[in-house]
Amino acid sequence: NHVLVLGYGDLTEPILEELASKAPYVVITRDTERARILSDRDVDVFTADPSDAESLQRARVDTARAVVVATNNDAEDALAILTARQLNPEVRIVAAASNRENVDKLKRAGADTVISPTTLGGHLMAESALGGDSERVEQKVMEEKPSKEHPVDEEGDGAEASGGADPDGGSEPGDR
Amino acid sequence: NHVLVLGYGDLTEPILEELASKAPYVVITRDTERARILSDRDVDVFTADPSDAESLQRARVDTARAVVVATNNDAEDALAILTARQLNPEVRIVAAASNRENVDKLKRAGADTVISPTTLGGHLMAESALGGDSERVEQKVMEEKPSKEHPVDEEGDGAEASGGADPDGGSEPGDR
Numbered sequence: 001n002h003v004l005v006l007g008y009g010d011l012t013e014p015i016l017e018e019l020a021s022k023a024p025y026v027v028i029t030r031d032t033e034r035a036r037i038l039s040d041r042d043v044d045v046f047t048a049d050p051s052d053a054e055s056l057q058r059a060r061v062d063t064a065r066a067v068v069v070a071t072n073n074d075a076e077d078a079l080a081i082l083t084a085r086q087l088n089p090e091v092r093i094v095a096a097a098s099n100r101e102n103v104d105k106l107k108r109a110g111a112d113t114v115i116s117p118t119t120l121g122g123h124l125m126a127e128s129a130l131g132g133d134s135e136r137v138e139q140k141v142m143e144e145k146p147s148k149e150h151p152v153d154e155e156g157d158g159a160e161a162s163g164g165a166d167p168d169g170g171s172e173p174g175d176r
Numbered sequence: 177n178h179v180l181v182l183g184y185g186d187l188t189e190p191i192l193e194e195l196a197s198k199a200p201y202v203v204i205t206r207d208t209e210r211a212r213i214l215s216d217r218d219v220d221v222f223t224a225d226p227s228d229a230e231s232l233q234r235a236r237v238d239t240a241r242a243v244v245v246a247t248n249n250d251a252e253d254a255l256a257i258l259t260a261r262q263l264n265p266e267v268r269i270v271a272a273a274s275n276r277e278n279v280d281k282l283k284r285a286g287a288d289t290v291i292s293p294t295t296l297g298g299h300l301m302a303e304s305a306l307g308g309d310s311e312r313v314e315q316k317v318m319e320e321k322p323s324k325e326h327p328v329d330e331e332g333d334g335a336e337a338s339g340g341a342d343p344d345g346g347s348e349p350g351d352r
């Protein structure tokens with residue numbers, strides 16, 4: 001029931017911080033120096049290619065609760081996603097597209113959710129520049145409790161995605 | 177009443193897209209090739225140092241509605257913020273920290289709001305991995321209307337920032 005973190009990039013430390021108190025995790029990175037640093041911090045780490053099937057099997061992708069793919073190289077991310085999806089058709093895979101034009105490609109590779117930090121950041125900045133209260137929105141996002149039954153509260157206006165509750169069918173904790 | 181965009185980085189295109197239909201904007205970048213590309217797209221652009229006082233004066237920082245600072249170099253961002261703040265003590269300045277450890281420094285330089293796309297992205301990814309409905313949260317953020325009187329609707333739980341409405345004193349459209 002662990003989270004498998006494939007590769008190491010700019011997003012990895014924020015991800016590990018968020019996971020720290022909430023779920024056990026294992027990092028796979030090819031970067032031996034980075035692996036040593038993580039290991040010194042008592043992080044479970046495999047020094048291996050995160051798109052290599054054998055590495056993912058050793059890290060028990062078959063029993064993982066989720067796979068997080070976030071290097072700064074979207075091509076490497078795509079390969080890692082393809083490998084993970086092949087080895088575990090059911091596991092939840094979450095990825096980040098460094099180049100926002102790769103969001104759909106990473107989804108087609110098998111990721112359930114793909115985030116574009118630049119799109120998100122650009123949106124918040126423009127909103128804030130135009131007088132929206134982006135800091136409050138950001139704070140709100142940051143304070144969402146991941147394990148809550150209803151991570152976003154109901155709201156009464158049209159700002160919500162069309163469709164009913166839980167439009168993307170996001171899995172609940174413990175599904176897998 | 178224009179928005180001044182200082183520098184050009186990964187976040188700039190998403191920012192310009194968001195601004196496009198909502199406010200006039202002017203870009204200042206030292207990158208002559210980038211300036212040419214933007215100019216070919218009919219974007220108002222000055223090829224100049226975005227931390228140079230004279231450039232900012234030419235681009236009318238004194239009458240700007242907001243200043244957006246988002247290169248991939250936080251040190252350059254800090255200089256640009258310091259210049260803009262000196263020339264216009266009242267203007268709203270929004271910045272992005274490429275390295276999240278620079279958030280506070282950019283605030284001290286004079287930015288009103290500083291966003292960390294990696295912190296935000298890492299948070300959303302971890303949340304999604306643990307079964308939270310991060311896509312819905314991301315969608316919600318993306319669909320916030322910047323010009324609405326109440327950009328985030330009231331909610332009944334404890335996930336909100338402490339304090340009353342509008343805790344960061346964000347300016348309303350048309351304030352300046």
Ligand SMILES: [Ca+2]
Pocket residue numbers: 069070071072073074077096097098099
């Ligand atoms: Ca990536």
Ligand SMILES: [Ca+2]
Pocket residue numbers: 245246247248249250253272273274275
């Ligand atoms: Ca920056």
